[in-house]
Amino acid sequence: MSTPEKTAQIKPTKSLQVIQSEVENTNRIALSVDCIIFGFDEAKLKVLLIRSDLKKYSSKWSLLGDLVFPSEDLDAAAYRILKQRTGLSDVYLEQVNTFGTVNRHPAGRVVTVAYCSLMNVQHHKLNILDNELHWHDVKSVTDLAFDHQQIFDTCLQQLQKRVQEHPLGFNLLPKKFSLRDLQNLYEAILDIKLDRRNFRKKFFSMDFLVDLNEMEQDVSHRPGKLYKFDYEKYEKRKKKFAGIDF
Amino acid sequence: MSTPEKTAQIKPTKSLQVIQSEVENTNRIALSVDCIIFGFDEAKLKVLLIRSDLKKYSSKWSLLGDLVFPSEDLDAAAYRILKQRTGLSDVYLEQVNTFGTVNRHPAGRVVTVAYCSLMNVQHHKLNILDNELHWHDVKSVTDLAFDHQQIFDTCLQQLQKRVQEHPLGFNLLPKKFSLRDLQNLYEAILDIKLDRRNFRKKFFSMDFLVDLNEMEQDVSHRPGKLYKFDYEKYEKRKKKFAGIDF
DNA sequence: CAATAATGTGTTAGATTTACACATTAAACA
DNA sequence: TGTTTAATGTGTAAATCTAACACATTATTG
Numbered sequence: 001m002s003t004p005e006k007t008a009q010i011k012p013t014k015s016l017q018v019i020q021s022e023v024e025n026t027n028r029i030a031l032s033v034d035c036i037i038f039g040f041d042e043a044k045l046k047v048l049l050i051r052s053d054l055k056k057y058s059s060k061w062s063l064l065g066d067l068v069f070p071s072e073d074l075d076a077a078a079y080r081i082l083k084q085r086t087g088l089s090d091v092y093l094e095q096v097n098t099f100g101t102v103n104r105h106p107a108g109r110v111v112t113v114a115y116c117s118l119m120n121v122q123h124h125k126l127n128i129l130d131n132e133l134h135w136h137d138v139k140s141v142t143d144l145a146f147d148h149q150q151i152f153d154t155c156l157q158q159l160q161k162r163v164q165e166h167p168l169g170f171n172l173l174p175k176k177f178s179l180r181d182l183q184n185l186y187e188a189i190l191d192i193k194l195d196r197r198n199f200r201k202k203f204f205s206m207d208f209l210v211d212l213n214e215m216e217q218d219v220s221h222r223p224g225k226l227y228k229f230d231y232e233k234y235e236k237r238k239k240k241f242a243g244i245d246f
Numbered sequence: 247m248s249t250p251e252k253t254a255q256i257k258p259t260k261s262l263q264v265i266q267s268e269v270e271n272t273n274r275i276a277l278s279v280d281c282i283i284f285g286f287d288e289a290k291l292k293v294l295l296i297r298s299d300l301k302k303y304s305s306k307w308s309l310l311g312d313l314v315f316p317s318e319d320l321d322a323a324a325y326r327i328l329k330q331r332t333g334l335s336d337v338y339l340e341q342v343n344t345f346g347t348v349n350r351h352p353a354g355r356v357v358t359v360a361y362c363s364l365m366n367v368q369h370h371k372l373n374i375l376d377n378e379l380h381w382h383d384v385k386s387v388t389d390l391a392f393d394h395q396q397i398f399d400t401c402l403q404q405l406q407k408r409v410q411e412h413p414l415g416f417n418l419l420p421k422k423f424s425l426r427d428l429q430n431l432y433e434a435i436l437d438i439k440l441d442r443r444n445f446r447k448k449f450f451s452m453d454f455l456v457d458l459n460e461m462e463q464d465v466s467h468r469p470g471k472l473y474k475f476d477y478e479k480y481e482k483r484k485k486k487f488a489g490i491d492f
Numbered sequence: 493c494a495a496t497a498a499t500g501t502g503t504t505a506g507a508t509t510t511a512c513a514c515a516t517t518a519a520a521c522a
Numbered sequence: 523t524g525t526t527t528a529a530t531g532t533g534t535a536a537a538t539c540t541a542a543c544a545c546a547t548t549a550t551t552g
């Protein structure tokens with residue numbers, strides 16, 4: 001947080017004309033969206049990065065971002081930019097935080113709104129022909145362009161918090177998954193080891209898993225049962241996940 | 247959330263000049279901050295509202311907001327605007343969410359970043375001379391100007407969530423408070439009734455309360471003990487409040 | 493067909509939450 | 523002045539949830 005200004009004057013009531021002139025004059029700022037897209041593959045949490053737009057910074061990786069158009073809703077801009085950068089739509093996007101220090105971007109004053117997304121790597125096919133897009137293991141993400149490392153860190157923390165409040169992780173898995181897959185996912189996101197038996201009990205007690213009466217195929221050891229997530233049941237009980245204690 | 251655009255083209259790598267021209271040209275948007283300031287008085291949760299800046303809308307109440315300057319950090323703008331509108335600084339401000347639908351403001355395209363604040367009503371003296379500032383019971387807040395009702399609702403929900411993760415509520419109380427004061431606060435914020443004995447146990451077990459060996463004065467029944475909050479102890483153990491379960 | 497490395501299922505001790513009961517204290521009032 | 527009243531302050535027991543841990547089962551591997 002920045003230091004508050006020490007002196008400030010009281011603002012008088014304004015007319016609509018005064019406000020409009022302020023909105024239309026030089027008091028305008030470039031606004032961008034950056035998409036932080038998490039995926040899951042090979043039992044590791046990944047994030048989708050692109051070689052920096054800026055040739056000068058092309059040795060660094062950056063988040064998927066672009067400017068918001070003045071005629072475009074902020075959320076719509078996030079979906080547009082995600083589609084432009086990855087070729088994909090139909091992905092859940094959630095606003096995380098807005099970053100607005102004056103010198104955060106080399107091209108001038110750009111305030112950016114970070115949107116977070118959880119994507120099923122297997123399920124969606126990326127359009128990477130004209131983009132230098134790559135899935136990076138989140139553990140190896142360092143030294144991103146501009147302030148993107150800070151944005152990424154914030155979003156990863158937010159993700160870690162969210163998956164403990166809501167079972168969002170299912171978006172990262174294939175439709176059919178084993179409990180081992182699910183546990184690997186949580187271990188990767190939270191970067192901790194969990195007890196297999198307690199983990200299993202916890203999810204069964206939530207009662208969101210539907211037993212598909214199918215088994216894993218092509219695994220090198222005893223296959224596990226496959227499950228799917230009951231989104232309908234989850235939606236009905238969404239409220240219950242809101243609070244803690246009290 | 248808005249509908250994603252159905253068609254989108256792949257963006258090529260850009261030069262810094264291209265980006266700079268985009269940042270400098272018409273792709274700019276007015277950015278504002280709105281401050282949602284919660285206080286606590288008479289065992290009720292309050293929010294600070296102001297008669298709309300706009301004469302045309304002066305029959306409605308609105309949040310404390312203003313435009314961000316292009317040369318100003320976003321967080322700094324929030325503190326400046328809070329000071330301009332209330333005369334006060336030294337209040338904890340936290341970014342909550344950014345609202346960016348195209349037609350949210352009558353003066354034109356204005357994207358606004360909501361900042362939430364918890365203020366001790368007794369402790370701070372408002373400068374309300376030139377402003378039509380009033381503390382409103384949150385339960386009676388309806389029909390704010392523009393989309394301010396939506397912003398307010400979001401912030402109240404965020405507050406309810408936060409006070410269950412961190413003992414932020416102390417910012418709303420006087421330095422010395424009774425356990426009844428504290429419980430009234432939580433009941434007002436969460437809009438629920440709590441068991442007095444369990445509430446007491448919970449806070450004592452957190453070990454953040456310092457017994458001042460003083461009693462309430464001028465209460466019409468048996469006075470309760472007064473306590474203060476041990477901010478230092480809280481800071482040391484902040485991490486522990488981050489997660490739930492797992 | 494034995495060894496291996498997973499899956500699948502309990503069980504138990506400890507901690508936490510929830511629901512209550514009763515004694516204590518000071519103000520209010522007859 | 524003493525009784526009533528309405529708070530504060532403390533405790534306890536049942537129920538629930540968490541954490542730590544053991545063993546049988548199953549398919550693959552060699």
